[in-house]
Amino acid sequence: MRKMTEAAATLRPDLAVTCAAPELLAQAEELAVRLGLPLAEAGARHQLLLRCAPEGLELVKPDDPQLRGPLRVDFTAGAMDFRRKQPGKELLLRAVGCKIGRPLTVIDATGGLGRDSFLLAAAGCFVHVFEKEPVLAALLADGLERARQCPDTEAIAVRIRLTAGDALPFLREMRAQGQVVDAVYLDPMFPERRKSALVKKEAQLLQLLAQPSNPAAEKELLAAARAVSRRVAVKRPAKAPFLGEAAPSHSLSGATVRFDVHIAISGCF
Numbered sequence: 001m002r003k004m005t006e007a008a009a010t011l012r013p014d015l016a017v018t019c020a021a022p023e024l025l026a027q028a029e030e031l032a033v034r035l036g037l038p039l040a041e042a043g044a045r046h047q048l049l050l051r052c053a054p055e056g057l058e059l060v061k062p063d064d065p066q067l068r069g070p071l072r073v074d075f076t077a078g079a080m081d082f083r084r085k086q087p088g089k090e091l092l093l094r095a096v097g098c099k100i101g102r103p104l105t106v107i108d109a110t111g112g113l114g115r116d117s118f119l120l121a122a123a124g125c126f127v128h129v130f131e132k133e134p135v136l137a138a139l140l141a142d143g144l145e146r147a148r149q150c151p152d153t154e155a156i157a158v159r160i161r162l163t164a165g166d167a168l169p170f171l172r173e174m175r176a177q178g179q180v181v182d183a184v185y186l187d188p189m190f191p192e193r194r195k196s197a198l199v200k201k202e203a204q205l206l207q208l209l210a211q212p213s214n215p216a217a218e219k220e221l222l223a224a225a226r227a228v229s230r231r232v233a234v235k236r237p238a239k240a241p242f243l244g245e246a247a248p249s250h251s252l253s254g255a256t257v258r259f260d261v262h263i264a265i266s267g268c269f
C-alpha cells in the first residue's frame with residue numbers, strides 16, 4: 001500500500017510538445033529541449049500535449065471529453081473584469097495586508113497558473129512568484145509575456161517577476177542574507193479531491209501536472225516563509241486543518257476557502 005502511494009506520487013503524465021502551425025515548429029523544438037520533453041510524432045497519442053499556438057502556449061488533453069478546449073494562461077481576456085469577478089479577491093488582499101497607496105513586496109511561493117499573483121499585482125503589489133513545475137512555469141511565463149504586451153495589462157504584469165523553480169532554497173538564502181519582504185503568500189496543492197464535475201478543467205490539469213500535497217514539505221515552506229517576513233498568508237480549503245499544524249494569528253473565511261494569516265509579534269513568531 002505504502003509503495004503504491006509513493007509510486008502514485010511520482011507518476012508523471014505522458015506529455016509531449018507539439019505546435020499548431022509549421023512556423024511554430026522551431027519554438028516547439030526549443031521548448032521540448034528546454035523542458036526535457038519529447039516532441040510529439042505525427043499520429044502518436046499522448047495523455048497531454050503542450051502546444052505552441054498562435055494564441056500562446058497551451059495545454060491540451062486530447063482524449064478527455066470533459067476537458068474540451070486548451071488551457072492557456074490569459075490575463076488579457078476581460079482584464080478589467082478579471083479583478084472584479086474574483087470571489088476570493090478581497091480576502092486575498094486583506095490576508096497579505098494590501099492597502100491602497102502602500103505597495104507591498106510579496107513573494108508568492110506557490111505560483112501555479114498565476115491568478116493570485118496577478119490579483120496582487122493588480123492591487124499594486126510587487127510580486128516575485130515561484131513555480132517549481134517546469135510545464136506550469138512555462139505556461140505562466142507565456143501568459144505573463146502576453147500580458148506585458150497588452151496595453152490593458154502591461155502595468156500590472158511588469159510588477160510580477162517569475163522564477164521557474166522551488167521557492168524553498170530561495171527563502172532560505174534570503175534568510176541567510178538577512179533579507180525580508182512585506183508578505184509571503186502560500187497556496188499549496190489542496191489535499192487530493194476525487195475527480196468530479198465540480199473540479200474545474202484548470203484544477204484537473206493542475207492536479208495532473210503538480211506534485212500532490214506534501215505536508216512535510218509544506219511545513220518547511222511555512223517555516224522558511226515565516227523567517228523572511230512578518231506576515232505570511234496561507235490559502236486553505238474552508239475546512240482543512242492549518243498548514244503545518246501551525247495556528248495562525250487569525251483567519252479570513254470565505255464560502256469555500258480560508259486564508260490563515262500568521263503575523264509576527266515584535267519581529268518573531
Ligand SMILES: C[S@@+](CC[C@H](N)C(=O)[O-])C[C@H]1O[C@@H](n2cnc3c(N)ncnc32)[C@H](O)[C@@H]1O
Nearest residue numbers: 110111112113114115116131132166167187210
Ligand atoms: C494550488 S497551486 C497555486 C495556484 C495559484 N495560487 C494560482 O492562483 O494559480 C499550487 C502550486 O504551487 C506549486 N508549488 C508547491 N510548492 C512549491 C515550491 N516549494 N516552490 C515553487 N512552487 C511550488 C505547485 O507546483 C503548484 O503549481
